[in-house]
Amino acid sequence: HNVTALQDVTDQLRAQNRFLEQLNHLTRTILLSENEQDVLPLLAQLSTDLFHASQAFIIVGDENQVEVFPPLKEGETAQRATLMTLTAQALETGKPLIKTAKSSNVFASIMVLPLVSDKMRLGALCLAWKQPHHLDEIQMQRGEQVASQVSLALAKLRLLKEVQLLAVKDDLTGAYNHRYLNLTGQHLFARARRYQEALSVLMFDLDRFKAINDRYGHLNGDLLLRQVARRCQESIRASDILVRYGGDEFVILLPQTDLETATHIARRLHTAVTSTPIYLEGTTVTLTFSMGITTLDENVPDLESLIRHADQALYHAKHSGKNRICTYTEAL
The missing domain is CATH 3.30.450.40 (GAF domain)
Known part of the structure; x- marks a missing residue:
């Protein structure tokens, strides 16, 4: 036993x-x-x-x-x-x-x-x-x-x-930051090249943001940027990537998106941001913004060049009277 x-x-x-x-x-x-x-x-x-x-x-x-x-x-x-x-x-x-x-x-x-x-x-x-x-x-x-x-x-x-x-997130707006843009953007660029997929970039900034910031104060300026980022996030697709590029400047990566679809998304964003006043502490403001659009083609060697093209289109929009969307061409 x-x-x-x-x-x-x-x-x-x-x-x-x-x-x-x-x-x-x-x-x-x-x-x-x-x-x-x-x-x-x-x-x-x-x-x-x-x-x-x-x-x-x-x-x-x-x-x-x-x-x-x-x-x-x-x-x-x-x-x-x-x-x-x-x-x-x-x-x-x-x-x-x-x-x-x-x-x-x-x-x-x-x-x-x-x-x-x-x-x-x-x-x-x-x-x-x-x-x-x-x-x-x-x-x-x-x-x-x-x-x-x-x-x-x-x-x-x-x-x-x-x-x-x-x-990888911007503290103020909740959009992605530069670090994420570089990490994910390089991956998306390489994939688009390998599989011959479309890839578009939007870049925009707010018209006369400095004047609004100076008039209503930096706290209201921060509130404004947060609300702009929220409206953008609600207007883009889950696969699109919103990045705060710096100050009041934003970049949006649009994977598998051709120029026609990118233009449609840009117009929808413009309506979302500018059609309704934004409420700040003690006041409301109606915004306008300028935007540049570009799409990957065989002449674009890298991600930096693609973003630079969007920036050049944005510059053209700003200097053509603001509150407009411009598409990159080699003539810019």
């Missing part, structure tokens, strides 16, 4: 050591990760191995968008609906949830572990078995340990993303 008991304890210790080694591997993977899209499918696979599950899913998101890692295939809507329902229940209670189905074409047993960090609900780790699977107290504890590590990973990755955004 003593020998059997000793063997049981030895087996338990070995199993615990194996679990701790795998957990350590999962933690190292987390610490080295920099991208949610890359690491979450890997963490799901490691969780599958840890618990000898048929499959593991990590579900993240908010009320606007939910993502499942690894992504579910087409036709797996029943699994998705089940996972979403159980995730919502687990996040509501903040406690692990176990569901066992007597007969199921999908999963016989599911354990859902809420992912929470600093009271922030991040999502859930879902472990699923196709055959009925008994989940004892030890497995529950291990599940919570793994969920805690995955929660830390998500919190770390989101903090990293916020820090990276701060490094």
Whole structure:
């Protein structure tokens, strides 16, 4: 009897050591990760191995968008609906949830572990078995340990993303800054060249901004720039990139956009910014702006030249009476 008991304890210790080694591997993977899209499918696979599950899913998101890692295939809507329902229940209670189905074409047993960090609900780790699977107290504890590590990973990755955004965003307007323009612009330029895609650039500044700034003060000038940036952001597409180039000057990168479409976007922006007065502290102002447009062609050697062409078209617009849109030509 003593020998059997000793063997049981030895087996338990070995199993615990194996679990701790795998957990350590999962933690190292987390610490080295920099991208949610890359690491979450890997963490799901490691969780599958840890618990000898048929499959593991990590579900993240908010009320606007939910993502499942690894992504579910087409036709797996029943699994998705089940996972979403159980995730919502687990996040509501903040406690692990176990569901066992007597007969199921999908999963016989599911354990859902809420992912929470600093009271922030991040999502859930879902472990699923196709055959009925008994989940004892030890497995529950291990599940919570793994969920805690995955929660830390998500919190770390989101903090990293916020820090990276701060490094490439303009503090005042929330538009992107010069650094982001160079990083992303070079990539878009290279891609446009390689795949023979269209790429257009808009550059504009506000007419008589200095006079407005001098008359109403710098705080109102800052408020004005923020509102202009907001109106622009609301008027452009998700793929377009708004950059504060300096002072009251902005650049907009338009990927996969030809001259005709760029001109249409420019007119829409002009209407958005100039058609409605902007409310400042104690007053309102009606703005006008001047804009230059250019599109990539075989004669443009690099991104700097493309932006310079937009700048030359803007200069022409300013010196042709302001409040107008000009397109770059070699004659400028």
